[in-house]
Amino acid sequence: MxxxxxxxxxxxxxxxxxxxxxxxxxxxxxxxxxxxxxxxxxxxxxxxxxxxxxxxxxxxxxxxxxxxxxxxxxxxxxxxxxxxxxxxxxxxxxxxxxxxxxxxxxxxxxxxxxxRALAMAGADDLKVLGLWTSPFVIRVRIVLNLKGLAYEYVEDDLSNKSALLLSSNPVHKTVPVLLHAGRPVNESQIILQYIDEVWAGTGPAVLPRDPYERAAARFWAAYIDDKVKSAWLGMLFECRDEGERAEAVARAGEALGTLEGALRGKPFFGGDGVGFVDAVLGGYLGWFGAVGRIIGRRLIDPAKTPLLAAWEDRFRAADVAKGVVPDDVDKMLAFLETLLANYYSK
Structure with a gap:
């Protein structure tokens, strides 16, 4: 100074x-x-x-x-x-x-x-704790496939939860959990965005790069997990009779009709390829097949929502969905029966 x-x-x-x-x-x-x-x-x-x-x-x-x-x-x-x-x-x-x-x-x-080193090392150290029928686990596996990332899938028994699951998700104690280099990431939509951010330079983008389009994708994903999820629970797990099931099916149809408008003019919600909204909705398709068997028709009705029905066919045929989205309806219904029996026996 x-x-x-x-x-x-x-x-x-x-x-x-x-x-x-x-x-x-x-x-x-x-x-x-x-x-x-x-x-x-x-x-x-x-x-x-x-x-x-x-x-x-x-x-x-x-x-x-x-x-x-x-x-x-x-x-x-x-x-x-x-x-x-x-x-x-x-x-x-x-x-x-x-x-x-x-x-x-x-x-x-x-x-x-x-x-960068953590991301590169984590590419060989990814683990998903999940349940094969869970729409939320399925969407995570779809996005990992979309990015071309190798990962270890660990099936968990939710009736006898593993110590790894309880320690990785001590708040909700449920799947999915993504373990990246030993560090847990929870909540499916958060996991999808995490994958897209960490491996931004690997594979296709999950979320659009344009801020407005990205906000729109997040809106529709939130809409799906609000309207479609509640209808899915009502159709399969919360209905006490066929009247309540029919009411839940109607709510699902209304939500799917709204999504038909969001899809208009595009093969996928993500544009020319699978994206964030596609993965979120696509996770439910295994259960939609089971519901179709119960109600005697496709839940995504080609007569009412032709664009969305065509999207379902394209999505099921996509490489990222093969082996991940369940297509064995009998196996899904057997799992549902076991799940409900265990639930009502408690």
Whole structure:
């Protein structure tokens, strides 16, 4: 501080200019260190020269011009000394702030490298805790297939939950759980978005890149897990008689009719390929087949929702759905019978 006060006024201002220039460039262009160097190197030199020129003009206008040659030489040497001092201080400040910048840049780069390394390592260390009939587990497996990621699938028994499941999801104690490098991620829609973000450069995008389209996809996914999910539970698990089942089927039909409008003009909700909304709705298709057997017709009725019925056929045929979306209706109904028997026996 005392050293700064001892400096000439214009030199202190040059240092201040360096500080301001550094802060602006640092916060606005962190990813462009070359621009930072150019700004620091060029701006103070011009400022110092300009102030020296201004000082010379003021002195020449306020004082008579020296007539002796040695006076002119002395004035020239004084100006040179001031310029050298300004350059030295400017160079010192530049080196100081550049060191700080490099240190911050190194920390950021190390963090990015750590995240990239974790993602790469996690590509071979992915595990899904699930139940083969769960629409929420199925959608996670669909997106992992879409991204082309290898993973280990672990079937859990929800009537006798494993210690791994309980420790990985201590809040809800249910599936799905994605274990990435040993770290659990819970809730199916959150898992889908996590996969899309961590492996953004791998495979097709799950969510649209456009912010508006991404918000629309999240809206329809939330709509599905509100309207379709409640109807699915009512049709299979919560109905006490056929009247209540019929009411739930009607609610499902109304929700599917709304989704027909959202699909209009596109082969998939994600456009030309499977995306976020497709995976969310596609997870229910195994149970839709079981419901169709119970009610005697397809739940996604081609007569009422032809576009959605065509979407179902395309989705079931997609590679990402094969072996994941259940297509054995008898097996699904047998599982339902066992599940309800266990539930009502408690």
């Amino acid at each position: 005392h050293a700064m006060r001892a400096m000439p006024k214009h030199t202190r201002r040059a240092c201040l200019f360096v500080k301001v220039a550094y802060l602006l460039v640092f916060y606005l262009t962190q990813t462009y260190p070359l621009l930072f160097l150019l700004a620091v190197a060029a701006a103070p030199r011009d400022e110092g020269e300009q102030r020296l020129q201004t000082k010379a003009i003021i002195c020449s206008s306020a004082e008579p011009q020296p007539t002796r040659q040695d006076g002119q030489v002395q004035m020239h040497k004084s100006g040179e000394r001031e310029k050298n001092k300004t350059k030295q201080v400017t160079r010192h400040c530049s080196h100081l702030y550049l060191s700080i910048y490099k240190a911050h840049w190194t920390v950021d780069e190390r963090e990015r490298e750590r995240e």
